[in-house]
Amino acid sequence: MVEPLVRRMPDLVTDSMFAEGRAETLRYHEDLYASTPLGAANSWLLEPDQLVLKAIELSRGANPILAFDLGAGVGRHTIPMAQGLAAGSKVIAVDVIPSAIAHLKTNCAAAGVSDMVTPVVGDLEKFTFDTSMVAGLIVGFSAVEHVSSITAMRALLCRCAAATAPGGLVALGIFADRIEELVDGTIRPALVEFDLDSMTVHTVLDEVFPSWIIEYTHTGAEHVPEERDGIPYQLESTLIQFIGRKPR
Secondary structure, eight states: OOOOOOOOOGGGOOHHHHHHHHHHHHHHHHHHHHHSOTTOTTSTTSSOOHHHHHHHHHHOOSSOOEEEEETOTTTTTHHHHHHHSOTTOEEEEEESOHHHHHHHHHHHHHHTOGGGEEEEEOOTTTOOOOTTOOEEEEEEESOTTSSSOHHHHHHHHHHHHHHEEEEEEEEEEEEEEEEEEETTSOEEEOOSSSOOOHHHHHHHHHHHSTTOEEEEEEEEEEEEEEEETTEEEEEEEEEEEEEEEOOO
């Protein structure tokens, strides 16, 4: 029997709800990074997402730039950014999980890009950009939605927009409409920091980047097999992809 899906309003999430979702986010990623090396087959760490590769290509020029990888993890996108941008570019890689940053440092060293990457342990909800620096590229793939509310996500995106240089890019992959389907067909809300629907994501993107040049956008379904407490399930999501260029 399929249970009715009960969603939480994004800005009515209690502290305990957020804490439960954040604990699961940390547990999942810490377990994955401890057991699965970067580039491992049959995992999403196998290769960078095509959205980020497209953003790197659009950002590549003769001059070096400053780039940010928000929610960098173990370097899935940080390393291709460092390798693909113009010589002399710098990438600031931010993640809330200290062990992820430790793995990222090791992976950057193995790839020979340590001198281009500055690892930072930080919570994106509280992360602020140094106002003395402007970014040519800001990437946030499966990152900006890992905050406590839509208000917090909007504020983070506004900080990204303000920190981007004229002509620079913001590239986002945001997962919304997340539910978990068990093998018996039971559907339950995903255990995440807060519920986020795709319509709200599109509205926020329109609000934060109203006059930006849209280089790429796509919305589609995603299905990923996962397991928690020994129970397998399918994580169903909508992935909203966005690359915007700040007007000069």
